[in-house]
Amino acid sequence: MSKLLKKLAGFFTDRTLMGVDKAGNRYFFVKEEIDGIMKEKRWVVFKGEDDPTSIPVEWICWLNGQRKKAPTPEEMMELEARRERVRQNVALLKKEEMERKSKESNLRKVVSTVAGPNLKSFIRQFPTGSEGAQDNEGSAAKDSLRNSKENEAAKEQPIPESSEPMGSGQTFRPGTWQPPT
Secondary structure, three states: OHHHHHHHHHHHOOOEEEEEOOOOOEEEEEEEEEOOEEEEEEEEEOOOOOOHHHOOHHHHHHHOOOOOOOOOHHHHHHHHHHHHHHHHHHHHHHHHHHHHHHHHHHHHHHHHHHHOOOHHHHHHOOOOHHHHHHOHHHHHHHHHHHHHHHHHHHHHOOOOOOOOOOOOOOOOOOOOOOOOO
8 A cells, every 4th residue: 555655656756757768668767865865766657568678778777777867869769770780780691691501502412412422332232131031142152252352462461560450441350350469
């Protein structure tokens, strides 16, 4: 009840209208003496619904005491024009970024199709489930041919002194390499 009476009394006190924003919100202040100290009280009266998100940043700063002077209409127009220029610049930069990304993706597609591996020939190297049962004899013959070629290549090349694995990958057998002791 006392809050309601204070609000009613506030409307009849010597309050000063500091300004109105674009949304129609009105900003007031009053100097009061509380315990012998002069204090400023600042507040906003919303037009329509109480929506704090409709308050511009400059007015928020004034309400919180971060600004000594209330923003002028000219200042508000300049800041709004500046914000609009920033929005336009951001939109332009986003558009340029999208164009650059689309050009890069198109370039990547061209490069990958030209220099990419032939996956069909790679997949044909591996037998499927039905082919595996039929090709066991053929794969054994291929393995023996491969092993004889590997043995010949191993005899021709001297054993390197380095402990690093060397080779083209043709002679690699999983689980056979051991680190030097």
